[in-house]
Amino acid sequence: MENGISTITQIIPPNFYLILSSLLFCIGIIGVLIRRNIIVVFMSIELMLNASNLLMVAFSSYRSDGAAQVFVFFSMVVAAAEVAVGLAIIVMIYRNIHSIDIKELSKLKW
DSSP states (O other), rough: OOHHHHHHHHHHHHHHHHHHHHHHHHHHHHHHHHHBBBHHHHHHHHHHHHHHHHHHHHHHHHHOOOHHHHHHHHHHHHHHHHHHHHHHHHHHHHHHHSBBBBOOOGGGGO
């Protein structure tokens, strides 16, 4: 009996996963380059990380190899730690300069 993940990837071709992951990654890049809000930039970075994780899981399932899925699990653990540290830094920046605009970070130079 096959597991549910491999049967799903047999129904959905890997090209669709590649297109979806590329689209999510491009949205993340646009969010990082265009937006000035630190929280939106932070969320865009997380979106790019999740797009790469989605692609790794899709190709791992397509090839019936679980090694990349284990790597994605550890990547998600590191991303959770990154979120905790990043949000703490954003809160401290907001307490010091009362803004989360990236342009306002130049006040923290000295």
